[in-house]
Amino acid sequence: LTESFSSDTLVYPINWLYEAIDPDSFSDEKYLLQYAHRIKLDYAAFGSLQSDCDACSLRWVFVDIKRDSVIYRKSEAVAGADKSAAGVRLAADILKYFGKTVPERYDNSFTSLEAVKFRTKALQALSNKEYKKAVDYAEQAYKVDSTDVYTRNILSRTELDYALYLDSEGKPSGMYRLIALKTSERTILNYDSTNSEAYRILGKYYILEKMWGKAEAKLKKALELNPDNPRIYADYSRLHRSRMKSIGFKNEEQLLEYAFYLDPAFEDARLQLADYLYFNKWPRQAEKVVRKLLAIHPTSIEGWLFLGRMAVGEHDIQKITKTYNKILNIDPRNAEAYYNLGVFYYNSNDIDNAEKFFNRAVQVGNSLDAHLYLGHIYESQGLIDKAIEEYRLRIRFKKGFKDPYAEEARKRLYVLTHADSVLKTSNAKVK
Secondary structure (H helix, E strand, O other), X not given: OOOOOOOOOOOOXXXXXXXXXXXXXXXXXXXXXXXXXXXXOOEEEEEEXXXXXXXXXXXXXXXXXXXXXXXXXXXXXXXXXXXXXXXXXXXXXXXXXXXXXXXXXXXXXXXXXXXXXXXXXXXXXXXXXXXXXXXXXXXXXXXHOOOOHHHHHHHHHHHHHHHHHHHHOOOOOHHXXXXXHHHHHHHHHHHOOOOHHHHHHHHHHHHXXXXXXXXHHHHHHHHHHOOOOHHHHXXXXXXXXXXXXXXXXXXXXXXXXXXXXXXXXXXXXXXXXXXXXHHOXXXXXXXXXXXXXHHHOOOOHHHXXXXXXXXXXXXXXXXXXXXXXXXXXXXXXXXXXXXXXXXXXXXXXXXXXXXXXXXXXXXHHOOHHHHHHHHHHHHXXXXXXXXXXXXXXXXXXXXXXXXXXXXXXXXXXXXXXXXXXXXXXXXXXXX
């Protein structure tokens, strides 16, 4: 579809939608129609197909969203490997509606259906920020068919995103970065020298390595090959502004706005822009960006957490209560929400509530920094054994060499376990 329409027509791939559609709503036609309206589609195709059966029915509906009218519904029996080819027939019907034909090179030969299943699971796990699970699924897809370019790109992407997650946890990530690098390089060298996504992943890799010239060259090549990939613009926004000008953009804001013009469901780009605006002391504009995200994706936990952190910064108890109640209604086991509430009450000297929320953050997600706060709380209450236990837990889960919270826990533990320490009289503080 993307290759058959003109450049002024955007076709949203299904994997972009994983980030903004509730997983239990993929088969809910009413919900999907509402979502199509929220992202202002002109047309949408919704389908369902069982994956674990020998002979199944593919059912789908093609809808004119602006007119709220069904163009047609179809159902066809598919079996075995024919399930993979059914997508081409679906696309062919859509193209015929617009007076176009399927390019001849689409000969209905596809990669293994088993590989399709694993890579789909990988993308869904990635959208849920289950990075290790995403890597495991992508590696299984790769084992089934290592020659399929789409599968190779998903492997590279999941490996690199997992590396970023490990970096945030202070854990070694080099092996996963290297797999992403080598897989993308070989994809270009041996399988598809004009593959935009492989170049984009290489660009992102070089950004992480702070090799800015190489990053720019790879992202520029990716953009040349596919100017409609929103992730390229989001990655480009990590470069210096002088490099942005070479592709016609003034700053990060313009790049990110164009990214979610191409993909209204691009949660990371909207949150990245909100961070940029908030950091530059434009809180109202930042909130506006997040509200637009929530208008499209009302259950975006990251969006609500952003508003929650803003409310804590403003010390607005009404906003805090409303926002975090919303988060916990969506995800009752969200450790970050409990932790943020604990920080708010701790800084408000409401120690009883702070202790309650920090303990809950530990129970539902072993929130590491909650251990440090609990250590300070118990130390201030004279519960030295409990404080020592919390400090030791925070030290045990140290995030790499530069972890100020683990270092603070180490200092307090030293004070409490060395009775003659001159530091013992110092006041415990958390920033």
